[in-house]
Amino acid sequence: xxxxxxxxxxxxxxxxxxxxxxxxxxxxxxxxxxxxxxxxxxxxxxxxxxxxxxxxxxxxxxxxxxxxxxxxxxxxxxxxxxxxxxxxxxxxxxxxxxxxxxxxxxxxxxxxxxxxxxxxxxxxxxxxxxxxxxxxxxxxxxxxxxxxxxxxxxxxxxxxxxxxxxxxxxxxxxxxxxxxxxxxxxxxxxxxxxxxxxxxxxxxxxxxxxxxxxxxxxxxxxxxxxxxxxxxxxxxxxxxxxxxxxxxxxxxxxxxxxxxxxxxxxxxxxxxxxxxx
Amino acid sequence: xxxxxxxxxxxxxxxxxxxxxxxxxxxxxxxxxxxxxxxxxxxxxxxxxxxxxxxxxxxxxxxxxxxxxxxxxxxxxxxxxxxxxxxxxxxxxxxxxxxxxxxxxxxxxxxxxxxxxxxxxxxxxxxxxxxxxxxxxxxxxxxxxxxxxxxxxxxxxxxxxxxxxxxxxxxxxxxxxxxxxxxxxxxxxxxxxxxxxxxxxxxxxxxxxxxxxxxxxxxxxxxxxxxxxxxxxxxxxxxxxxxxxxxxxxxxxxxxxxxxxxxxxxxxxxxxxxxxxxxxxxxxxxxxxxxxxxxxxxxxxxxxxxxxxxxxxxxxxxxxxxxxxxxxxxxxxxxxxxxxxxxxxxxxxxxxxxxxxxxxxxxxxxxxxxxxxxxxxxxxxxxxxxxxxxxxxxxxxxxxxxxx
Numbered sequence: 001x002x003x004x005x006x007x008x009x010x011x012x013x014x015x016x017x018x019x020x021x022x023x024x025x026x027x028x029x030x031x032x033x034x035x036x037x038x039x040x041x042x043x044x045x046x047x048x049x050x051x052x053x054x055x056x057x058x059x060x061x062x063x064x065x066x067x068x069x070x071x072x073x074x075x076x077x078x079x080x081x082x083x084x085x086x087x088x089x090x091x092x093x094x095x096x097x098x099x100x101x102x103x104x105x106x107x108x109x110x111x112x113x114x115x116x117x118x119x120x121x122x123x124x125x126x127x128x129x130x131x132x133x134x135x136x137x138x139x140x141x142x143x144x145x146x147x148x149x150x151x152x153x154x155x156x157x158x159x160x161x162x163x164x165x166x167x168x169x170x171x172x173x174x175x176x177x178x179x180x181x182x183x184x185x186x187x188x189x190x191x192x193x194x195x196x197x198x199x200x201x202x203x204x205x206x207x208x209x210x211x212x213x214x215x216x217x218x219x220x221x222x223x224x225x226x227x228x229x230x231x232x233x234x235x236x237x238x239x240x241x242x243x244x245x246x247x248x249x250x251x252x253x254x255x256x257x258x259x260x261x262x263x264x265x266x267x268x269x270x271x272x273x274x275x276x277x
Numbered sequence: 278x279x280x281x282x283x284x285x286x287x288x289x290x291x292x293x294x295x296x297x298x299x300x301x302x303x304x305x306x307x308x309x310x311x312x313x314x315x316x317x318x319x320x321x322x323x324x325x326x327x328x329x330x331x332x333x334x335x336x337x338x339x340x341x342x343x344x345x346x347x348x349x350x351x352x353x354x355x356x357x358x359x360x361x362x363x364x365x366x367x368x369x370x371x372x373x374x375x376x377x378x379x380x381x382x383x384x385x386x387x388x389x390x391x392x393x394x395x396x397x398x399x400x401x402x403x404x405x406x407x408x409x410x411x412x413x414x415x416x417x418x419x420x421x422x423x424x425x426x427x428x429x430x431x432x433x434x435x436x437x438x439x440x441x442x443x444x445x446x447x448x449x450x451x452x453x454x455x456x457x458x459x460x461x462x463x464x465x466x467x468x469x470x471x472x473x474x475x476x477x478x479x480x481x482x483x484x485x486x487x488x489x490x491x492x493x494x495x496x497x498x499x500x501x502x503x504x505x506x507x508x509x510x511x512x513x514x515x516x517x518x519x520x521x522x523x524x525x526x527x528x529x530x531x532x533x534x535x536x537x538x539x540x541x542x543x544x545x546x547x548x549x550x551x552x553x554x555x556x557x558x559x560x561x562x563x564x565x566x567x568x569x570x571x572x573x574x575x576x577x578x579x580x581x582x583x584x585x586x587x588x589x590x591x592x593x594x595x596x597x598x599x600x601x602x603x604x605x606x607x608x609x610x611x612x613x614x615x616x617x618x619x620x621x622x623x624x625x626x627x628x629x630x631x632x633x634x635x636x637x638x639x640x641x642x643x644x645x646x647x648x649x650x651x652x653x654x655x656x657x658x659x660x661x662x663x664x665x666x667x668x669x670x671x672x673x674x675x676x677x678x679x680x681x
Contacts, residue, residue: 012479012482015475015476015479016476016480016490019490020489020490020493022553023494023496023497023557024493026508026509026512026553027496027508029512030508033511041517042516042517046516046517046519047519047522088291089291089292090292092287092289092291092292093289093291093292093293096285096286096288096289097289102285102286108289108293111296112292112296114666115296115300115301117610117662117666118304118659118662119613119614119635119655119658119659119662120614120616121616121635121638121639121655122303122304122307122655122656122658122659123299123300123304123307124303124642125303125306125307125310125642125648125651125652126302126303126306126307127299127303128643129306129648144295144298144299145299147295147296147299147300148299148300151292151295151296152296155292180284180285205499209499209500209501209502209503211501211502211503211616211617212616212617212639216643226501226504227501227502227503227504228503230501230503230504230507231506231507231620231621233507234507234510234621239510239511239514241511241514241517244507244510244511248504248507248508251500251504252496252500252504255496255499255500255501256496258499259492259496260492263488263491263495266495266499267491267495267561267565270558270561270562270565271561271562
């Protein structure tokens, strides 16, 4: 029995090591390639593990000529603004759903759930026309349609969190004469802070990664976010892998930092109520 | 729980407004598009025209130039009788255009007004062709072209009813795209589930190293799909890609260029990239489910003499079912809607072998600016997504609302 357990354990460790290798290898290889010279990437040295003549050329080109910094700036603006207003709007409605009794509550919940299942393509065409009519294409107004991909998830996670907070505190606040809004922001919000923070991170990542709306509504390079800007490095006839790998390395760093700092919150957000993304 | 007053409804109002404008209205709008031959690049079809319309700008401009050119050519029309009929024509145009002079843009017109304009067009065409035979006019050719714009200022209705749906049903490209989407979804979700479950089971036992594994798993999930796709594009590169070279070496593919340049290779490549990106996510969801199963159940099972395999099928799987269904539902929907990954990695190629419904819809709408037909493809997706969701919720019993 012990021997069998030992074998199982060894197998488990082997699987985990293989898994970790599979997860990390693509990043590692991209990182290595980003320091190679063009000659090495497209020559006999394509599969070298250690670059022959390490160079930072790819990084300087991508940073100073291809506008990656501008894309990172756009992504920060768009993702931050989306996170702030979505959290505000979602907190209000999640609080109402969790605390008040009203007609059509289940309809509202069902609607929010249904919206999170919509194919994103279905809103893109009409929103494109709307933005053309209003002259909002190529602007930061794009944060508004980002609500379709982030708001349902945010409301869903927040409702789960609010449901876990005991009612007693709010009731005593009410006795002391606090209005619903005061109760929400003075009593519930601080208690729900971890949940709100978790939601904010999930919303931020979703907004940061958005692709379809940006590529259709903001065709102007000046407004490209990271995912779109990076996809444009891949042109039909010449793919400059050195630059692609350098750009990939640069844009992975913010994500890496967020994940390492907030992994517990992210996992909590992902798994609460079986919510996606 | 308190009853909600009107103040309470202010709490949900912003959410309702955002959902109404950016989620519900677009769906209704897309549905409307499907009944029209709606193309942004065609002046006569760049709107939804249930009735015929009239382009006053074009008409007024045309009237201005036709009368000006005719007046300029009057001295060349030597016959007195013809000259008079030319003058009558000019007066007639002035008379008709007077009623539209102050109008702008596209307006509705009555059948009577339409007849008048058609009549004007026909008469002017006849007159000018007659003149062109008899005399040499300075603006002879221009006038013929200009007069056609009288007719063109009438925009016919582009309502086509169910025609686009009929076209889509017989469109081979739609069939291929639907098949590709279903194949991609089923295969990638299947492997993600198997790998994800295995990983979750191992992680549930492992005490040390969970933090490291969790952090590592989150990175592929957290990076933008477009970035992941580009990364894999390099690894799959036929000449310089290390994964392609590796697959060739172990005999998985015959030639390293096959990976992105053959139909089956490209499909395999996109599925592999998707499995890489989302298996960790699946594992985390399932792990959370596993951790809610009390260990006392396994102990009781062991006392009753259940083996490892038996307790997996009798305890783990039944108790994990809710988590499994929810994870499968969201992953299936996500995979069905796949866009960024394929758009960046293969753009549907080679030869449409990885073209999914969303890629085809995107190409129809933003490549060919055919919003009508593109919306039909989107509607097909919408119906499929609804069916998938209903199957999971109704028949498999994924209880999404249990917590509320």
